[in-house]
Amino acid sequence: MHRRLIPSLRGIFGLARSALLSCTLALAVAGCSDEPLRVSQREDVDLAAAERCVRQTYWAHGDRGDPHMHPGRDCVGCHARSARGPLFTVAGTVFNAPHEVDDCLGHDGAVQIEVTDDTGRPVTIVANAVGNFFTTHAFRYPLRRVRVLGPRAGAVAEMGSPPPHGDCNACHSRAGTLTPTGTSPGRIVAPR
Ligand code: HEC
Numbered sequence: 397m398h399r400r401l402i403p404s405l406r407g408i409f410g411l412a413r414s415a416l417l418s419c420t421l422a423l424a425v426a427g428c429s430d431e432p433l434r435v436s437q438r439e440d441v442d443l444a445a446a447e448r449c450v451r452q453t454y455w456a457h458g459d460r461g462d463p464h465m466h467p468g469r470d471c472v473g474c475h476a477r478s479a480r481g482p483l484f485t486v487a488g489t490v491f492n493a494p495h496e497v498d499d500c501l502g503h504d505g506a507v508q509i510e511v512t513d514d515t516g517r518p519v520t521i522v523a524n525a526v527g528n529f530f531t532t533h534a535f536r537y538p539l540r541r542v543r544v545l546g547p548r549a550g551a552v553a554e555m556g557s558p559p560p561h562g563d564c565n566a567c568h569s570r571a572g573t574l575t576p577t578g579t580s581p582g583r584i585v586a587p588r
């Protein structure tokens with residue numbers, strides 16, 4: 397994977413506007429710092445060779461408000477931009493494979509997302525039948541830790557750094573993203 401080391405200029409400067417997540421936008425809902433947080437899509441992943449959708453079933457109801465809507469897409473950002481839909485503090489999708497496409501139904505096991513905020517108390521969110529998870533819980537920032545638990549007892553995946561905000565899918569896109577805290581591997585995948 398030699399290309400990983402030489403991301404294009406477009407990747408570095410995040411010129412793809414849709415890939416920019418302004419932390420100012422997320423401030424109200426995610427409570428992150430006021431610094432603009434630039435996230436750009438990775439271009440070093442061979443998406444043509446990647447599994448597109450393990451369940452081969454897709455969300456097909458557009459923007460109809462529903463807990464199962466748009467797995468993989470930017471829940472917090474769309475709800476904030478459109479001023480419709482709940483203002484989640486943490487939301488995202490757990491998938492079956494690392495590079496599944498947007499709107500592909502995600503993992504349907506009993507996966508839990510455990511978010512520990514500055515109080516030190518973990519808050520557990522249960523992902524639903526398409527892998528979507530979301531909460532409006534009033535966290536105290538900064539967030540300190542995030543882990544994904546299950547479905548098998550003892551299976552854990554932990555993010556190596558504290559998440560700067562709770563808009564998980566903004567960084568865990570299909571390809572993954574270049575972020576100020578590192579390179580996201582793509583989707584959040586249920587730990588085995
Ligand atoms: C492209 C925009 C968009 C994206 C992406 C999006 N939503 Fe929504 N969502 C909406 C809109 C618009 C509404 C309000 C719909 C309405 O008023 O009928 C909504 C409403 C909801 C509701 C409330 C449903 C109800 O019963 O009232 C939930 C829950 C929800 N979204 C979850 C999510 C989750 C989880 C994600 C990410 C996996 C997500 N949404 C991604 C646009 C979006």
Ligand code: HEC
Nearest residue numbers: 553554555556557559561562563564567575577578579580
């Ligand atoms: C600002 C971007 C960003 C946000 C927001 C973000 N992540 Fe991450 N995530 C990353 C990066 C970068 C990595 C890889 C480096 C690391 O672990 O710190 C990662 C890694 C992970 C991993 C480990 C993956 C593996 O293969 O071991 C998990 C699990 C994870 N994130 C879950 C989440 C969840 C759940 C949320 C939402 C609460 C979230 N992330 C929000 C950027 C982000």
